Each structure stands twice: as C-alpha cells, then as structure tokens.
Amino acid sequence: MKTGDPPMTKTKTGAQALIQSMINQGIKYVFGIPGAKVDQLFEGLEYSKDPRAPKVIVTRHEQNAALIASGIGRITGEPGVVATTSGPGVSNLTTSLITATAEGDPVVALGGQVPQDDIGRLTHQSIPSKELLSSATKSSIEVQNANSLSEAFANAYQTARAPKAGATFISLPQNVLNGEVDRPEIKAVPTIDQGVADSATISALVDKMTHAKLPVILAGMRASASDVTTAIRELLGHAEIPVVETFQGAGVVSRDLVRNYFGRVGLFRNQIGDNLLKESDLVITVGYDPVEYEARIWNADRTGEVVSLDSVAPEITTDYQPELVIHADIAKTLHALGQALPSDWALSSEVQAELTDLGDKLAAQAEAPTPDDDHGIHPLAIIQALQAQVNDETTVTVDVGSFYIWMARYFRSYQPRHLLFSNGMQTLGVAFPWAIAAALERPGQPIVSVAGDGGFLFSSQELETAVRLNLPIVQIIWTDGYYDMVRFQEIAKYGHDAAVTFGPVDYVKYAESFGATGLRVDHAADLASTLSEAFTTAANGPVVVEIPVDYRDNLQLKSLLLEDVLS
Known part of the structure; x- marks a missing residue:
C-alpha cells in the first residue's frame, strides 16, 4: 500500500453481519435445519471463533425448531431465534409462529429465499415467503440489500418483544445473505420503557x-x-x-x-x-x-x-x-x-x-378417588403423584388434550412461567419442544413435559434432539387411545363420538429406539415409585413414562357446574 492510499477494509458477508447482529442482541441459540439458501448462515454460526456467537441446535422438524424458539421467548421474555431454508422450510414455520403471536411469545424467524431474480418465478423452492407469513406474525419483511440485514434483525427483535409480544419473520434471499456488507451492525436494542399511570x-x-x-x-x-x-x-x-x-x-x-x-x-x-x-x-x-x-x-x-x-x-x-x-x-x-x-x-x-x-x-376438589387398575389411573392420582416429585422451581410444560384441563385446574404452581400451556391456539405438540427450551434455559434439575398419546407424536422426533443434548426431561404420556379432548365433548353434545380413535404405540420401545429411557406404569400402586425412578434417571438424559389414564370422569370437566353459573 502506498502512502496516502485509503486504508483497506475487510469485507464481510450478509451472513456474517447477521451473526454479529445476533451477538449484539444477546442471542444464545439458533434452532433450525439448514439448506442451500441459508448454508452461509449455518456455516458462519457453526465455525464462528467468537465465543458469544449463538449455538446452532439442529432439530428434526422446522415446526419444532420454532416451538423451541417460542419456548425460549415465553420463559425469558426475550426472542428466541429459528432459522430455516427456503420453500417448505419456511412454510413449516407457520403453525408455530401463529401460536407464538397469538400467545404472546417473542420469536424472530429467519427464512431462506431464492435469489432475488428468481422470486416470483416457478423455480426450485420459490414461494412468497413474506406474504405467506404476514398473517402469522407481527411483522414480515424481505431484505433487499445485505447492508440492511442488521437493521432488519434489530427491528424484528424489538418488534417481537414489544407488547403484545409475538413472532416476526425475515425473508433472506440467497444473494442478499451472501452479499457484501460495509455498514456497521446495530448495537444492543434497549427495552422500550412504558410509564406509570398518572x-x-x-x-x-x-x-x-x-x-x-x-x-x-x-x-x-x-x-x-x-x-x-x-x-x-x-x-x-x-x-x-x-x-x-x-x-x-x-x-x-x-x-x-x-x-x-x-x-x-x-x-x-x-x-x-x-x-x-x-x-x-x-x-x-x-x-x-x-x-x-x-x-x-x-x-x-x-x-x-x-x-x-x-x-x-x-x-x-x-x-x-x-x-x-x-x-x-x-x-x-x-x-x-x-x-x-x-x-x-x-x-x-x-x-x-x-x-x-x-x-x-x-382444595377439596383435588382429592383422587380409590384406585381402579381395570380402567387405568385417575387423572387426579397422576397429578398428585407428579406434584409430590416437583418443587417450586420445576418447569412443567403441558400439551393439549383432556389432561391439560385436569392439569390447569388441579396442578399447583407457585412461580410464573413454570407451568406452560397453549390456551390460545391449543396447538398439539408444544410440550416437548417447550421442555427442550426450558432444559436449556433452566439447567440443574429435571424438566417435565406432559402430553397425551395423541399430541406426543406431533413432536416426538425431537427425542433425538434431547438425547443428543443430554437434556434432563421427564416426558409423561397419558395414554387412552383417543383424541380424548374432542371425544368427551362429542359425547356430551351428541351422545357418541366420531373419528377420534387411533392405534397403540409401545412408548417404552419408542423411547429406547432414540436412546432414551422408557418406563411404563401398569398399576396405580407403582405410580409414585415409577415417577421417582424417572426423575432420578433423567439426570442421564430423557425419560419417557407411559401411564394408562382413566378418563371416565371427563364429562365432569364440562358438566360439573356450580349452581350459580349454570347456563
């Protein structure tokens, strides 16, 4: 370099600027599945030499990756981040982002997109990503220039956590993500502070x-x-x-x-x-x-x-x-x-x-009836046994089904955001991804996930993720062979059920096939000891506990009304 020449600047890619932007906002994890349109982002995260760079956690489905990110958002109040490739990688985010936006969980979703000159053409994985996710999120944008990536992420982060919190989406055309950046990244975004009432x-x-x-x-x-x-x-x-x-x-x-x-x-x-x-x-x-x-x-x-x-x-x-x-x-x-x-x-x-x-x-409502092994274990007996195993700092995530009504009414929790429900969208499959998020954010003790045999299989492939990460999750499955939350309401309305039956799964073998521990409760008398074993064993990785449930009292969930609220 000659005297008087301008100093040489080291160029960086959009992907590198995006990673630095995540570092600046304190992002600890990025959940997702890579693909050609976002490979530079995943390469940069995987091989970053900056110890502050977010850790990539590869999942087995994009929907679950976004649910884990939303679990991070719900637990911490700060946005979780999910990244996927183009086409179906983006479209698979939809249900999770709708759930996060409806239920107030901050998430920033990053979706790969075809190069800009292919958008709108019938090319491989070209879909209108921004438009598709605009109704599922608080904001949905497509970045047009690599220099705008850091601003786009900072604004998406701020929008995601501002009241009412929810999901935001950034579409990343491949040429933009791979393009050169010469602007500095946005620094940490301050929290928007509202004032007190006058x-x-x-x-x-x-x-x-x-x-x-x-x-x-x-x-x-x-x-x-x-x-x-x-x-x-x-x-x-x-x-x-x-x-x-x-x-x-x-x-x-x-x-x-x-x-x-x-x-x-x-x-x-x-x-x-x-x-x-x-x-x-x-x-x-x-x-x-x-x-x-x-x-x-x-x-x-x-x-x-x-x-x-x-x-x-x-x-x-x-x-x-x-x-x-x-x-x-x-x-x-x-x-x-x-x-x-x-x-x-x-x-x-x-x-x-x-x-x-x-x-x-x-207090008197939570008393369990006399055990009856011929019909399975009563919901209140399961709840009481679980209550005896946890402490006030235990996080319990709950999926959707008849059991979640029982849990919401009778399971006691004394710390906020330690008993998690999806009661806005009632999205099946949320519990296990949320449990992964809780295990990452709240290490040191077992995390409990509760699901039915209907909803568990919506996200159960993430057992492999939990085993890979050696997470101390106790997954309890209430089994009865029905989509029972629908079933008991159908019976209440019509006197019979319809289209709610499915076949059995051996959840012990299923868990073991992933490298997890599988346990089954066959008798009410064994419930407490089996759960105790599960909590002890979870120190070495995920444990799945199958419990046959007696749902004969389910109609009382809808029909056992207090006299002065009868309608």
Whole structure:
C-alpha cells in the first residue's frame, strides 16, 4: 500500500453481519435445519471463533425448531431465534409462529429465499415467503440489500418483544445473505420503557377498589412477566385481594400468598374462579388477553365493573367494555396502586369468611378417588403423584388434550412461567419442544413435559434432539387411545363420538429406539415409585413414562357446574 492510499477494509458477508447482529442482541441459540439458501448462515454460526456467537441446535422438524424458539421467548421474555431454508422450510414455520403471536411469545424467524431474480418465478423452492407469513406474525419483511440485514434483525427483535409480544419473520434471499456488507451492525436494542399511570388514574382505581364489596384480580398472560408478578405479590402484601389466574397466568400467586388464590379459568365456565368473577362487583384484569379466555364466557351475566390494566390497549367488544382502561407499565402502576391504597383498607369480615369457604372448596376438589387398575389411573392420582416429585422451581410444560384441563385446574404452581400451556391456539405438540427450551434455559434439575398419546407424536422426533443434548426431561404420556379432548365433548353434545380413535404405540420401545429411557406404569400402586425412578434417571438424559389414564370422569370437566353459573 502506498502512502496516502485509503486504508483497506475487510469485507464481510450478509451472513456474517447477521451473526454479529445476533451477538449484539444477546442471542444464545439458533434452532433450525439448514439448506442451500441459508448454508452461509449455518456455516458462519457453526465455525464462528467468537465465543458469544449463538449455538446452532439442529432439530428434526422446522415446526419444532420454532416451538423451541417460542419456548425460549415465553420463559425469558426475550426472542428466541429459528432459522430455516427456503420453500417448505419456511412454510413449516407457520403453525408455530401463529401460536407464538397469538400467545404472546417473542420469536424472530429467519427464512431462506431464492435469489432475488428468481422470486416470483416457478423455480426450485420459490414461494412468497413474506406474504405467506404476514398473517402469522407481527411483522414480515424481505431484505433487499445485505447492508440492511442488521437493521432488519434489530427491528424484528424489538418488534417481537414489544407488547403484545409475538413472532416476526425475515425473508433472506440467497444473494442478499451472501452479499457484501460495509455498514456497521446495530448495537444492543434497549427495552422500550412504558410509564406509570398518572396520579388521577391511580386515584380513580383506588376509589373503585375501596368502594367495591368484592374486587377480584384476573391475572392474565402478561401478569406472568417477572416484574409484574413481583408487583402483584407486593400488592397482595398491602391488601389481600382474591386472584384468579388464566392458564398462562399460572404461578402468579406464590406459595406464601396461596390464601389469595382461587384457581384458574379457561375453556368451560364452571370453576370456583368463574363463580368469583361472576359475583365480583369489580374485576381488575391484569395483563389479560382475550385469546386466553373470551370475555363472552367469563363476563356474561355480570353486573359489576371491569378495569383493564395492561401494557396493551384492550380489544373492545360487546362482551368486554371496561369502565376504566389503564394503558401503562403494569408493574409500575401496580406498585403505585399499592402505595396509594389506604393502609387500613380490607375486605369486610363477611366477604373474607366467604372467601375462606371458597378456598376450602377449591382444595377439596383435588382429592383422587380409590384406585381402579381395570380402567387405568385417575387423572387426579397422576397429578398428585407428579406434584409430590416437583418443587417450586420445576418447569412443567403441558400439551393439549383432556389432561391439560385436569392439569390447569388441579396442578399447583407457585412461580410464573413454570407451568406452560397453549390456551390460545391449543396447538398439539408444544410440550416437548417447550421442555427442550426450558432444559436449556433452566439447567440443574429435571424438566417435565406432559402430553397425551395423541399430541406426543406431533413432536416426538425431537427425542433425538434431547438425547443428543443430554437434556434432563421427564416426558409423561397419558395414554387412552383417543383424541380424548374432542371425544368427551362429542359425547356430551351428541351422545357418541366420531373419528377420534387411533392405534397403540409401545412408548417404552419408542423411547429406547432414540436412546432414551422408557418406563411404563401398569398399576396405580407403582405410580409414585415409577415417577421417582424417572426423575432420578433423567439426570442421564430423557425419560419417557407411559401411564394408562382413566378418563371416565371427563364429562365432569364440562358438566360439573356450580349452581350459580349454570347456563
């Protein structure tokens, strides 16, 4: 180089800039399956010399890769990342991204695309990726220039985690990903900070609460954020207010505050929590989303007021028209509310006595009947045995089926985002991918995944992934040979079932074929010891436990209604 010549700059590819952008945002993992259109991204991740580079975790299906990423998002509140190749690699993301967007789980999805001059032509794996995923995500873009990749990722990351959190998608044409970049990457994106509600609004809420006979908190999905949960618990320390959780609000009420817990609501309006919401003259919804449990169910035939406290403006419908809408930082506003409430405020002694009685009834519901090996093991017996094996820090992921109603109603959890449900889309196959995410983010103890014999096979190929990563997952499968959540509702409606039967699988052999441990419970008397063995063995890798279930009481899930909510 001659004196006076401009300094030489080392060029980098779009893939390298994208990897640096992920490093800057603190991404720890990228889940997915490679292909020709994104091979430079996977090559760069696999052979990066930067110890901060995300670890590539190859999965056995793109849908499951995205579900693992959404599990990362749900558990941490920060976006998980999934990367796939073009064509079917992208289209296989659809269900998972719809689920993440509906249920508030931040995800950034990266999808390969054919070179730009092939887009719109009938060439190999050319599909309108951006358009396909636009309805499944909060934002869906296609990058047109390699220099824009870092900006695109930073904005997708920010959009994914902003209220309401959800999925974003970036389409990566092959020539863009392989193109040269001469711009610097975007640095770490700061969290968007919402403010506290103003003093007049706080005063209005205090006035409503102090004049209400029975104020009730309905804790929804955004109540399970760690800062919001802390604020709710702080508020309960100032004033004992009954709390009803949605399925995604599970664990908001801690063990030491359990006297304020009145169950979870969702699906069927027949729980003690439903009764409490109906009788309340002031329901305060905290981080509530209608996809969890529609207001036309829980808010029907009520005469009391509703206050919405959320970081998201509520969807107003004929069934949900809050008298007061507080659109602000939830945790800060709850803290201000606790400070503003009169120190001597309390519910009347009469109401407190009624709540104590309701709490006793709630506890009594979880008693399991006498074992009957001829018909399988009762759901409550399985739940009690599992409850005895876990602690407050154990993460339990739950798939979709009859068992998830039993688990939502009767399994106790005392930490937020440690009992995970899909109650927005009710997507089959979520539990095991979410368990993989939990095992990666929360090492040190077994993770529990609960599924039925219908939903388990939707994502069970990831057993190989879990074995490869030596993850301590206990997968419990409730077996009965039916898509039973559909079956029992069909019987309730029509007196018979239709199109819900499938054949048996030997899950012990199935698990062993992947290199996992397989166990089966044949008698109720062996349930506790088998689960204990599973939790011990999981230290050496995944364990699958097959449990034949007695679902004869399932009709009670829909028909055992409290008298004052019969319809």
